[in-house]
Amino acid sequence: MAFKLSEEFKTKAEKLCAKYPRRDAALIPLLHELQKEAGYVAEEGMDALALFLELPYSRVKAVATFYTMFNREPAGKYHLQVCRNISCHMAGAEGLLERLRAALGIAEGETTKDGLFTLSAVECLGACGSAPVMQVNDDYFENLTGEKLDVILEELKHGKYPSQK
Ligand code: FES
Numbered sequence: 001m002a003f004k005l006s007e008e009f010k011t012k013a014e015k016l017c018a019k020y021p022r023r024d025a026a027l028i029p030l031l032h033e034l035q036k037e038a039g040y041v042a043e044e045g046m047d048a049l050a051l052f053l054e055l056p057y058s059r060v061k062a063v064a065t066f067y068t069m070f071n072r073e074p075a076g077k078y079h080l081q082v083c084r085n086i087s088c089h090m091a092g093a094e095g096l097l098e099r100l101r102a103a104l105g106i107a108e109g110e111t112t113k114d115g116l117f118t119l120s121a122v123e124c125l126g127a128c129g130s131a132p133v134m135q136v137n138d139d140y141f142e143n144l145t146g147e148k149l150d151v152i153l154e155e156l157k158h159g160k161y162p163s164q165k
Contacts, residue, residue, distance in 0.1 A: 003044030005052060009037055013052060023053050031064055040071040068122040076111040076118040078156050081135040084121045087128035092145075096132055097121055099146050103153055116157070136162075 005013070012033060017026045030053070034045045041064050050057040064070045071079065080100060084093045097119075101107055104117050111118040127133045130142030134149070141152060141162070155162040 003042070003048050005045075005048045006037065009033060010052070017053075024055055024059075027053060027055070027060065027063055028067075031060075031067075031070055035070055040074050042072075068120065071118075074111075077116050078136055079118045079120065081120045081122045081125070083123070083125045083127075083131070083133045083135075085124040085128070087124075087131040088133055091131040093121075093132045095146065096134065096144060096149055099149055100153075103150075 013026070013030055016029050016033070017023045020026050027049075030049055031041055034049060035041050038045060043061075046060045046064055047057055049055075050060040053060070065072070068081070082088070082093055082097050082100065084097065097108070100119055104112050104119060106112055106117070106119055108119050108121045122135070125133050125135055125140065127140055127142055132144045134141045134144055134152075136152070136156070141148070152162045
């Protein structure tokens with residue numbers, strides 16, 4: 001059966017579209033909503049969104065695949081996105097990624113077997129002044145060090161969402 005946008009989604013989407021002069025301007029916020037609802041942006045979701053916005057599927061797919069914040073596959077409970085752009089790179093992002101790969105036993109783009117963590121290396125998160133930066137789901141953790149990273153991981157493993165420092 002074809003994928004259908006939920007009625008709740010459509011109501012929210014109509015409200016969002018009404019905020020913009022043109023419906024297609026709501027594309028990125030709606031991709032966020034889609035991801036919030038399903039945990040990721042699937043092909044069928046993009047197709048349904050294209051129909052809803054009366055846009056070519058290719059345009060929706062181009063936007064969804066350009067931005068690293070949209071997951072193309074189901075992510076773990078905690079999506080760890082480490083910025084590897086220039087400021088974060090200079091401030092030790094590669095060391096953080098290495099630490100995460102070793103601690104979790106996964107590479108970028110993979111999810112741990114228990115479904116708890118997905119690891120990604122992403123482009124600039126727009127917080128270069130507090131590099132290195134990692135985004136966990138919707139929250140940023142800035143000025144990271146290896147030690148801070150270990151604490152965050154331990155807390156997440158024990159079901160405690162770490163406070164941002
Ligand atoms: S370079 Fe990492 S947040 Fe901009």
